[in-house]
Amino acid sequence: MIRTLLKEVRQYKRASIATPVFMILEVLMETMIPFLMASIIDNGVNAGDMGHIYKVGGVMVVAAAFGLLAGVAGGRYGAKASTGFARNLRQAMFYKIQDFSFANIDKYSTAGLVTRLTTDVTNIQNAYQMTLRMFTRAPASLLCAMIMAFRINMRLASIYLIAVVLLGCVLFFIMNHATKYFQQAFPKYDDMNASVQENVSAIRVVKAYVREEHETSKFRKTSENIYRIFVKAECNLVYNAPLMQFTVYTCILLISWIGAKMIVADSLTTGEMMSLLTYCMNILMSLMMLSMVFVMISMSTASARRISEVLNETSDLKNPENPLREVADGSICFRHVDFAYKKESQEPVLRDINLDIRSGETIGIIGGTGSAKTSLVNLISRLYDVTAGAVLVGGRDVREYDMEVLRNQVSVVLQNNVLFSGSILDNLRWGNRYASREECEEACRLACADEFISKFPQGYDTHIEQGGSNVSGGQKQRLCIARALLKKPKVLILDDSTSAVDTATDAKIRRAFREELPETTKLIIAQRITSVQDADHIIVMDEGRIHGFGTHEELLAGNEIYREVYESQTKGGGDFDEKAGE
Known part of the structure; x- marks a missing residue:
């Protein structure tokens, strides 16, 4: 399924490769800033060395500027790659449908094909952009922040490691449960589009028989079905934010409490403490972004399957190897x-x-x-x-x-x-x-x-x-x-x-x-x-x-x-x- 879809990236491969490269560059620049900030506090502010503050502060400004430019470039290439990918998917499906025999077309409803060309492709587009940007940025940010945290203090960094493992397990459970509902939801769009198509194409009959209320009721039922399924899915995802906040604040409290004791005992500096708190936010925000990516991937999995069905469908009617190109007569x-x-x-x-x-x-x-x-x-x-x-x-x-x-x-x-x-x-x-x-x-x-x-x-x-x-x-x-x-x-x-x-x-x-x-x-x-x-x-x-x-x-x-x-x-x-x- 993935291979079938990725074939349609085609001319946007460069943009697809450039996006994660720029996102990783942005992460590296962001990871340097807390480390440089610790140096300013410990070797500049505490030591009263203004020259060191100016010198390291200049490096921080350059790193922030490079990070900003890399982020803008990553966003630009990501948008180009995802929208181009969506365009290619629509074109590929449309061209494929043109080659279908009547037997192939009979397998799909008109509303189902329209949903695949619109809603399903939009889901894939959003998921692809999130994958190129956030799915690259979040693990890279998590890894870099963990490395820097362990480099500063292994004891305090262990708190992050435990939090990441526990939170990752809980998020996996939530995502897995929510995916089942998303897989049920998107095929329901076919029913809704079918209801709309039937109503619009037969609007004269509807009005002639004064059946507007009946048609409204039919549409309400189909849209209500989609609403209920999405509510169930979102009710599972709603635990994501409070769990994340609970983990973030717990880590901050533990680091502040243990770190304060270590500062008093002269085994940790104030700058290192500030860096660890910043890396804490980076690590946990990376998890938050990963959870958003998983939500988007969960939503798009059903769409990807439906699109690949159309792209993998082979026409029952094919030309022979050396076809005849002239019809002799009308017998x-x-x-x-x-x-x-x-x-x-x-x-x-x-x-x-x-x-x-x-x-x-x-x-x-x-x-x-x-x-x-x-x-x-x-x-x-x-x-x-x-x-x-x-x-x-x-x-x-x-x-x-x-x-x-x-x-x-x-x-x-x-x-x-x-x-x-x-x-x-x-x-x-x-x-x-x-x-x-x-x-x-x-x-x-x-x-x-x-x-x-x-x-x-x-x-x-x-x-x-x-x-x-x-x-x-x-x-x-x-x-x-x-x-x-x-x-x-x-x-x-x-x-x-x-x-x-x-x-x-x-x-x-x-x-x-x-x-x-x-x-x-x-x-x-x-x-x-x-x-x-x-x-x-x-x-x-x-x-x-x-x-x-x-x-x-x-x-x-x-x-x-x-x-x-x-x-x-x-x-x-x-x-x-x-x-x-x-």
């Missing part, structure tokens, strides 16, 4: 294909699928909800890999192609249409970033999108809000179809992509495809039989199997499911899920 072949979303699934979603589709054909796909229509077409563009069998495009197994080449030639208009914030042209050029305005207009004409775009005051420069909230469902679908056409694919898949379009416009789109895209293989998933009845062949899906394959007339004559749905739709406008007689 599609399924050979005894089985498919399951999870390997451990006992029942496959698709079972023994055999299909032969010639290049340029128009194929309709209909079936009830859950009949695996979308699962079938997802295998063509290799959004998922088959569990058994093979899918061929252009006469070659899709696993032999470079995935970018394949997906550029197999254009999919997904069931859930998504538009991005920006102009209409910007959204269209997602299909082809180099497309000219004329090519965009031609694609919109084929998709019957030019009809409404021309009515906008700014035309193709009209701004689309995030998610396409300022256009209707039908308009959004037509823009997505136009975007897919700009790729000039050999295979075009429309996954229920005209469901929000009126029947007249739907017919225009199908006619345009038939007349102007004769060489492109077109697969149209639909609930309305009128959307597919003119297709060369129609596939009837039922419970993950092909129940029927043929023309509209052939299926009407020989396929019971198709005939019942056709009759129900022509009589009462029912959809595919409403069988006749139900």
